[in-house]
Amino acid sequence: MLDTLVFATVLLPFLVAAVLLVLRQQNVRKVILVATAGVLILASLAMLRGGAFILSPAPLYDSLVTLGDFVILLVVLCVGLKRKNQIIIWLTAAQILGLIWLDFFMVEGHGTTPAFFADDLSLIMVCIVSIVGSLIAVYGIGYMKEHEEHLHLAKSKQPRFFFFIVLFLGAMNGLVLANNLLWMYFFWECTTLCSFMLIGHDDTEIARKNAERALWMNVLGGAAFLFALIVLQKVAGTLSLADILARGPEFAVAGGAILIPMFLLVFAGMTKAAQAPFQSWLTGAMVAPTPVSALLHSSTMVKAGVYLIVRLAPIYAGTYLSNFIALFGAFVFLATAALAAGQSNGKKVLAYSTISNLALIIACAGINTPAAITAAILLIIFHAISKALLFLCVGAIEQKIGSRDIEDMRGLYARMPRTTIITIIGVLTMMLPPFGMLMAKWMAIESAQGQFLVMIMLALGSGLTVLFWCRWAGILLISPFGKPQPETQDCSVRLPLVILAAMAVLVSLVSPFVYNGLVAPVVAMYYKATAYAVSYGNLESASGVFIVYPLFILLGLGFYYAVKQSRKVTAAQVSAPYMCGEQETVDGKPGFLGPLGQHVAAASGSYYLEQFFGEAVLTKWINVVAMAVLVIMLFGGAL
DSSP: OHHHHHIIIIIHHHHHHHHHHHOOOHHHHHHHHHHHHHHHHHHHHHHHHHOOEEEOOOTHHHHHHHHHHHHHHHHHHHHHHHHTOHHHHHHHHHHHHHHHHIIIIIOOOGGGSOSEEEOHHHHHHHHIIIIIHHHHHHHHHHHHHHHHHHHTOSSOOHHHHHHHHHHHHHHHHHHHHBOBHHHHHHHHHHHHHHHHHHHTTTOOHHHHHHHHHHHHHHHHHHHHHHHHHHHHHHHHSOOBHHHHHHTHHHHHHHOGGGHHHHHHHHHHHHHHTTOTTSTHHHHHGGGSOHHHHHIIIIISHHHHHHHHHHHHHHHHTTSHHHHHHHHHHHHHHHHHHHHHHTOOBHHHHHHHHHHHHHHHHHHHHHHOSHHHHHHHHHHHHHHHHHHHHHHHHHHHHHHHHSOOBGGGGTTGGGTOHHHHHHHHHHHHHHHSTTSHHHHHHHHHHHHTTTSHHHHHHHHHHHHHHHHHHHHHHHHHHSSOOOSOOOOOOOHHHHHHHHHHHHHHHHHHHTHHHHIIIIIHHHHHHHHSOOSOEEETTEEEOSSOEEOOHHHHHHHHHHHHHHHHHHTTOOGGGSOOOOOSSOEEEETTEEEEEOGGGOEEEOOOOOOOOHHHHOHHHHHHHHHHHHHHHHHHIIIIIOO
């Protein structure tokens, strides 16, 4: 049974992807995608119910993984040569040489290391990838049809698009289940290649440029990953993740040489998670079709980075490296939250807020206490659901109104009532109590109370997140709802939005049980203690309590009353904005009589304070500080 579940979540997507690549019939493709999504979801839930395991497939698979490593590296090398990108060429060449040395001269008997290992953290990640990722893939059916109609393509590129989407899901499941770090490296590089192909899917000049940037930054992380394995094999004598974690206390006490591969692996995770100064690859990925953005930002690519950092946290607990990771994460959390506050482009708000939340998870890994690791795992869960939902909403809105700017979403309810409500739900689950994101942020700030500077940065960053989420929610809610137009939407687009919105609310509603059943066992396993107790559905710690169900009741009543009242407001009851001078309305647009008798239309907009939060103002200094912390982390923490 276990073999079947691993096959369904890891190998099956690879096989389905190959079929989709050669399949041209659109209706058959839909059926296969929906069926694959169903299998992935059911298999991941069955695996979660089954609990922890260790699995060793046939030795043949070790050889196939080794072959796959070299194939991927050769493909990337060819891309580097074709694009004449020296960074890609030399980093990939170094990886090929390093892999030859590691595979054929250092590691003996691949078959002795179990390929797969899972505890509750791995199983949580499999569920996130398989459920959220599958819903994004299904959403892509309707979205890509309309996307290609807008582009007026003579020949559909959907076979290649869905090939990499489904391949991505299998690679991510393999990555989070991998016990043999050489297997993890293969899946790691597979996600790098998939992201490059998906970001450059539309084959425009800007898409090719951003795909190339994503590739070289992630190849840099891949090189760090591989050379970490070389050092780790030398220092620890094993590439078994389960063995290394079991020896975590021993390594934490010994310190020294083990921190060098730990730093390299953490650095690889930071590049994959698009942390400063590598954030530009993720913001550049916004040029890709929306399913790609949602997949990269919520459940796959970037989550691989933070998963690795959180997974390794017990090994570097109590070291200087851990303290520097906390400091780095807190700084990037605050800095990128400020960048998000200066954006009106909906996708950029989501991109920077994603980087910010990932940095918060990294900060929690660095704080490295039971409370902090609890916050990190809960952030991974709730962020994946709500952020995927918001990306898909923005994609649907953009196709309807031709803009992703949140200022153009004023009065959106009249045109897209269902999508507007779902978007509001997504925004509220990111910032309001008692939803899981705010609960996890509360845990993170509480866990940082022993590190004053980190705690201050986390508190300030959290304040800024409230700023940009409130602005967005306000724009959606500021116009009277009135009587909306009927909203027509492809079923493959509508259902993922509805399901993700329901998940965002329901998973928060059962958050005490999620903590008790999934998160607490992981924390107790590696830290021999838990930070919170569940009492009457509330989460309690030594320093506070997070009330869940009474707040849910109040929030539900308030939301119901607000929607009910807004439906009663008619256009006749809404006062036009008052402006000095003679007011007049032309073509239904309010304004005033200006100089020379010219009509001046009224315009409203939010403050974005670009002089403080603009990309041009902050990015350079954020990158400089982040790079400085990384250098200090290397020499001060690892040595």
